[in-house]
């Protein structure tokens with residue numbers, strides 16, 4: 040199925056679509072308010088972008104420095120070239136400790152590597168401890184947003200889910216009651232877990248420490264209680280020095296949820312006494328993306344989700360319509376690099392309005408990259424005939440003045456007299472929800488020539 044077909048499914052529930060759209064727009068509004076409260080916001084964005092430029096140009100150096108420092112701190116550092124190797128490494132650590140149940144905080148990298156499914160096949164139970172992640176895990180769904188994974192669900196649906204799976208009162212949908220029920224349910228899991236897995240927001244090359252940002256404290260709870268802690272990160276998460284952290288934590292909280300800082304910004308430098316700390320550094324196609332000059336900027340992403348909250352297409356098509364771990368505008372420029380044939384249509388899931396680039400805290404030129412991916416899709420011959428044939432015709436007409444005038448006149452006559460079904464039918468998805476304006480008697484050129492005769 041294409042993005043458009045999946046989006047059509049989401050749009051069938053009009054009330055949900057409106058509510059999804061409004062909820063995300065509210066988050067965008069909160070972001071705007073807090074961002075406008077600090078005069079140096081644009082300078083901060085530029086600084087964040089410049090630091091990331093430096094990181095991308097010296098990635099090997101910073102990663103090796105991180106490994107040296109982390110190892111000196113007593114951390115075991117692992118390297119994984121792809122998702123399969125990442126999963127094998129995590130499993131081997133767990134197998135060595137005979138762990139059959141783990142707690143995991145939100146990590147888009149482990150989603151990307153399908154770690155949960157892999158560990159389940161190996162007989163290991165994975166409990167996602169972020170509330171939104173736990174909800175979608177109970178529903179056996181992937182996340183629909185990178186910061187708010189269950190944003191597509193109404194509180195009544197969550198109430199029903201908890202009634203069926205956690206034994207809460209039937210019909211209860213009060214968020215405070217449901218959250219308390221989730222806390223009690225998760226507390227047992229935290230206490231029983233022998234290992235905890237987290238993602239990594241930032242890895243500091245200078246110190247060898249990692250930073251994990253959550254709003255629920257669930258990553259901290261898991262890591263502090265379990266003797267074995269495993270942190271999984273993409274190679275692009277490294278930053279040079281501790282002093283750069285302040286730049287990114289200020290950008291991240293404000294852009295993600297309109298908060299001055301994420302509630303729990305936790306630093307982990309070494310294993311607990313008697314415990315083990317592992318960091319798994321994963322490539323999984325990132326080096327290839329780094330080598331694509333026009334698209335390497337996408338690796339600057341700090342996963343704030345702001346581009347999703349602002350995108351008119353994402354807000355009205357839902358995260359699942361992207362069929363990729365990272366949805367929305369940033370997902371649409373990352374996924375074609377992984378599989379152009381499968382995800383090439385995502386480059387067209389955009390109005391190219393540029394709002395995503397405007398809000399991006401690290402100034403990724405997202406809409407320009409979407410446009411470039413469109414050209415790549417076309418050059419690779421992956422555009423459907425329904426697009427290539429009309430576009431070839433339009434190209435011929437638009438490049439010949441006389442032909443353009445004739446076709447314009449013919450279209451005006453045809454549209455004025457043709458039966459409605461010729462224009463508004465199943466072959467024309469544009470016309471399903473729109474009406475053409477009234478057809479004018481003359482073209483703009485004719486009107487201009489007639490009304491501005493004296494000036495020629």
Ligand code: SF4
Nearest residue numbers: 340341343344346399
């Ligand atoms: S591309 Fe920019 S706005 Fe979108 S998630 Fe990444 S950092 Fe945030």
